[in-house]
Amino acid sequence: MLIVRSDDDQDHHCLELDSAELILSWERPERSRFVDIATDAAGLGEVIPPLPFDRMLVETVHEPAYVEFVEHAFSRWKDEGHAASAAMGFGWPARRMRNVRPDSLKAQLGYYSFAADCSIAEHTWKAAMASAAAADTAAHHLAAGARSVFARCRPPGHHATSDQFGGYCYLNNAAIAAQRLRSTGMNRVGILDVDYHHGNGTQDIFYDRGDVAFCSIHADPMVEFPYFLGHADETGRDQGLGTNLNLPLPHGTGADTWFAALKSATDWLTGLAPDALVVSLGVDTFMDDPISQFRLVEEDFTEMGRRIARFDRPTLFVMEGGYATAQLGQNIAAVLTGFAGTS
Amino acid sequence: MLIVRSDDDQDHHCLELDSAELILSWERPERSRFVDIATDAAGLGEVIPPLPFDRMLVETVHEPAYVEFVEHAFSRWKDEGHAASAAMGFGWPARRMRNVRPDSLKAQLGYYSFAADCSIAEHTWKAAMASAAAADTAAHHLAAGARSVFARCRPPGHHATSDQFGGYCYLNNAAIAAQRLRSTGMNRVGILDVDYHHGNGTQDIFYDRGDVAFCSIHADPMVEFPYFLGHADETGRDQGLGTNLNLPLPHGTGADTWFAALKSATDWLTGLAPDALVVSLGVDTFMDDPISQFRLVEEDFTEMGRRIARFDRPTLFVMEGGYATAQLGQNIAAVLTGFAGTS
Secondary structure (H helix, E strand, C coil), X not given: CEEECCCCCCCCCXXXXXXXXXXXXXXXXXXXXXXXXXHHHCCCCCEECCCCCCHHHCCCCCCHHHHHHHHHHHHXXXXXXXXXXXXXXXXCCCCCCXXXXXXXXXXXXXXXXXXXXXXXXXXXXXXXXXXXXHHHHHHHHHHCCCCEEEECCCCCCCCXXXXXXXXXXXXXXXXXXXXXXXXXXXXXEEEEECCCCCCHHHHHHHCCCCCEEEEEEEECCCCCCCXXXXXXXXXXXXXXXXXXXXXXXXXXXXXXXXXXXXXXXXXXXXXXXXXXXXXXXXXXXXXXXXXXXXCECHHHHHHHHHHHHHCCCCEEEEECCCCCHHHHHHHHHHHHHHHHCCC | CXXXXXXXXXXXXXXXXXXXXXXXXXXXXXXXXXXXXXHHHCCCCCEECCCXXXXXXXXXXXXXXXXXXXXXXXXXXXXXXXXXXXXXXCECCCCCCCCCCCCCHHHXXXXXXXXXXXXXXXXXXXXXXXXXXHHHHHHHHHHCCCCEEEECCCCCCCCCCCCCEECCECCCHHHHHHHHHHHCCCCCEEEEECCCCCCHHXXXXXXXXXXXXXXXXXXXXCCCXXXXXCCCCCCCCHHHCCCEEEEEECCCCCHHHHHHHHHHHHHHHHHHCCCEEEEEECCCCECCCCXXXXXXXXXXXXXXXXXXXXXXXXXXXXXXXXCCHHHHHHHHHHHHHHHHCCC
């Protein structure tokens, strides 16, 4: 299995509002290190860097004005003289308010986000672009014939919409990869999001399109972030009607329930006959994850990989969440070795 | 001029996210003390406490489920074991997300708000209810024949919608007063909001109603909170079409421009012939206000009172913002003495 990764994420860390306290984000630089060590130890295959990239790469799924905003938000923040080490909004265009883009930076930080668990710091743009480039490069290789590729992305991407950051995500790596696969001539791409949290950004980007089918297994948004999307009755719109499937599960979900949902997901995806599969691979479904409430264990991740392999499509794994940092590497490696048949 | 006030706000203070730092809110208990000292010194008239009140009072303009939420949010927060001294959300139902009310407290804190400059602390409910009661009691007296009444409300109210807190506001005191005046038989009530910030909550509550006309003079939402409402093209809807007027002004606005807007506002209100006037009286238009960018001085506040008196309707002043705490009292007193003709 080819692995695409970059160290350009290592300077990216930012502030998070968590239970009315400002903390350094749970989404930390060492996450990458632990994953790289574990995947190297598993001997999965060749490791390559992302191809050179530019902003056109991300404007395939993001609004150019949003991309411009993410690139320059932190320098504008510093120019305004704020002391805090990351730029964060404080007001959001909630219901019955208007989505007219304001001029001020503080306002745009709200306009272009949906959560305060995520902020834009000095090295965020570089990391987000490198992460997107890893996903895009992985897609190139999958399109060129690889059976599977792992894009070790950080920051994650699946919460980012076409014009909003949130949930530690700025650019939607899985969506960028899926769009790249489409542009190489595949008729339909399936996205399977196994992160603990609903991939609201990915759903939103493809909600009215039938050429990219999105399926997510996640904690019920009634009790878990992102809260305001991810319900079972969201099935797509217009050309995308019938190509969106949400499988929300309750707190405390263990392997039996989770794998039953995975079967529903792969059965549904089979019916849509995608040419390739993008897996949004979060392992915050792990029982010891510090901010999540599912109960999968390491062997379950191996089994997850095996079952995804049985779906038998060219498969691109894009790393998403997982915050039990010390065990993150072995859980990611377990999925990949399960898939590769090397465990 | 009758003054209605309560000390039940004195224990209410809470956390505010300001430029990616958590601070004790600019909206502080001593604001009331400074105003009480200055209005007492001005000898404006009798001071009375609010009448006894219950939640029915606020459910005239707020969703019962929202009122229930505000009442119990802090005890739920403590029951969940959070260390922070105030309950604050971190995710909001921004554009293209759904307004399905989630079950979890953290999610509901986002569902029922639009900003993180405002949180719910131990004594918030008591203070908000006493503040609403002061406005309601003032309306009773105005309906009974008083020419003018000052409700020294704290916390302020004009940002609170029927089901959202934000901008230091939880219950919309001005809206509650206007609704009370309507229920006493007045055909139409006018609301003049002179706070530096747009009264988005008041506008939202009456936007589709013709019986309460709302007019606001405020900093342009393109550059100032609440950012996502308060534009000049918001003129009302359905029965309320033509009974909403926004007069956004640029940063740096001084007396000449401000009073020209006031003339537009009172001319417009005259055309709608309200039986009474509710003034959302924020004095954060003051040149030394720490979080605002207009340039009014104390003599301008006296003149403001005189001009409002010339509108010649029974007038209920409801206190809103103003964060230059030491000068807050004299600026409020200047408006009221200008109105009363005692200066």
